[in-house]
Amino acid sequence: MRFVKDGLDISKIDDPVFAISRMASADDSPKTVNATIGSLFDEDGKIVAFKSFYDNFDKIDDRLKAKYADSPEGNKEYKEAVEKHLLEGRIKIPHDIIATAGGSGAVSLCLKDFLKEGESVLAPDVAWASYKTMAKEYGLDYQTYDVNEIEDMLSKMQEIATRQDHILVIINSPCHNPTGISYSKEEWRMIIDTASSLDKKVVILDDVAYIDYSYDLTKAHSHFDLFDEIADNVLVAIAFSISKTMTAYGLRLGALITIHKDEEVIKETHNALVRSCRNIWSNTNNAAMIAFSKTIADEAFYKEKAEAIKLLHERAMIFLKEANEVDLKLYRYDEGFFITVKMNDDKMSDEVFKGLIEEHIYTVKVYHGIRIAICSIPKAKLQGLASKIKKVIDNRQNYNQ
Numbered sequence: 001m002r003f004v005k006d007g008l009d010i011s012k013i014d015d016p017v018f019a020i021s022r023m024a025s026a027d028d029s030p031k032t033v034n035a036t037i038g039s040l041f042d043e044d045g046k047i048v049a050f051k052s053f054y055d056n057f058d059k060i061d062d063r064l065k066a067k068y069a070d071s072p073e074g075n076k077e078y079k080e081a082v083e084k085h086l087l088e089g090r091i092k093i094p095h096d097i098i099a100t101a102g103g104s105g106a107v108s109l110c111l112k113d114f115l116k117e118g119e120s121v122l123a124p125d126v127a128w129a130s131y132k133t134m135a136k137e138y139g140l141d142y143q144t145y146d147v148n149e150i151e152d153m154l155s156k157m158q159e160i161a162t163r164q165d166h167i168l169v170i171i172n173s174p175c176h177n178p179t180g181i182s183y184s185k186e187e188w189r190m191i192i193d194t195a196s197s198l199d200k201k202v203v204i205l206d207d208v209a210y211i212d213y214s215y216d217l218t219k220a221h222s223h224f225d226l227f228d229e230i231a232d233n234v235l236v237a238i239a240f241s242i243s244k245t246m247t248a249y250g251l252r253l254g255a256l257i258t259i260h261k262d263e264e265v266i267k268e269t270h271n272a273l274v275r276s277c278r279n280i281w282s283n284t285n286n287a288a289m290i291a292f293s294k295t296i297a298d299e300a301f302y303k304e305k306a307e308a309i310k311l312l313h314e315r316a317m318i319f320l321k322e323a324n325e326v327d328l329k330l331y332r333y334d335e336g337f338f339i340t341v342k343m344n345d346d347k348m349s350d351e352v353f354k355g356l357i358e359e360h361i362y363t364v365k366v367y368h369g370i371r372i373a374i375c376s377i378p379k380a381k382l383q384g385l386a387s388k389i390k391k392v393i394d395n396r397q398n399y400n401q
């Protein structure tokens with residue numbers, strides 16, 4: 001007998017990342033490389049928890065920790081802090097900020113409230129897996145573009161415009177998960193120009209979950225300047241998360257910023273989105289909002305984060321240099337938590353993934369690729385990793401010939 005309504009997916013949720021991560025943790029061989037964990041870990045293999053953030057968190061009175069947020073849209077100080085920290089005063093046209101349950105909440109709200117059931121959402125082919133499962137949750141048709149080819153994204157937007165009144169394109173830049181692509185300002189200009197030229201309503205959803213780990217933070221925010229130039233038919237939504245920014249994955253706080261030329265559009269969008277927040281998670285973590293507002297004014301935070309970025313960069317350089325030497329094919333990597341090895345097809349990915357496990361190397365399979373989470377692998381374990389992966393690929397290729 002089934003009580004959940006028809007049409008719901010009742011299969012057991014199978015998160016391959018958690019499963020492989022558990023396998024890695026259980027492997028006590030000194031050779032083990034756990035390349036699965038998508039959180040920042042230090043060189044001793046421990047999760048990074050920024051002292052600056054948690055010191056500010058710990059100073060919060062227990063009664064404030066216990067309290068509901070001031071409103072379902074988030075506390076005023078938090079919204080001002082997001083405006084300051086993320087937008088840096090770059091957006092001059094009407095815009096709005098609401099607090100969400102993590103970056104996941106922000107992305108999910110957009111898919112729920114901007115598209116109708118049966119409509120297509122456009123997302124990168126190599127992508128964070130939740131985009132697809134969220135689309136399914138809302139009965140959307142899931143279309144993809146080649147993450148390496150801006151032209152492909154633009155032509156898919158144009159194609160959807162021929163059959164749909166609302167278009168929603170997800171762009172995860174800077175620091176795309178899992179490739180590490182960050183689109184340049186020129187690429188962003190092409191996206192905005194194309195969206196503005198369509199005779200349909202376009203929502204550009206920029207998922208910036210990893211923006212705070214860009215190697216050049218000024219450059220990482222510079223495309224926000226272009227958002228002032230959108231035409232009337234375009235609304236920009238930015239999904240932000242404190243999970244990575246503050247190393248606060250468990251506190252479940254993020255924000256959704258909406259940008260449009262017309263104040264009225266911003267107001268009615270705000271009302272609809274806040275109703276959804278109220279109806280789904282009611283309100284967000286009060287203490288996390290307070291701690292975020294305090295921490296962005298704390299010099300110690302920027303020092304800690306700069307150290308983390310430096311570490312990520314050093315790790316990336318070790319892997320990229322060696323990959324280049326052994327001719328291991330990668331997706332374009334500009335910056336970010338992950339590097340992805342290119343695979344011709346998913347059958348090959350499967351074989352390489354299994355071959356790597358035999359070598360005690362635990363990775364995550366993605367569409368046409370194998371994801372390496374450099375955010376959590378100590379430098380010593382990264383030395384030699386690219387050659388080992390290349391060897392496994394070559395062995396499979398020879399075997400298949």
Ligand SMILES: Cc1ncc(COP(=O)(O)O)c(C=O)c1O
Pocket residue numbers: 038101102103104105107128172177207209240241242243244249253254
């Ligand atoms: C690309 C991307 N976007 C958004 C998120 C949302 O993160 P959270 O819900 O923890 O804020 C993640 C988390 O892994 C992610 O990888």
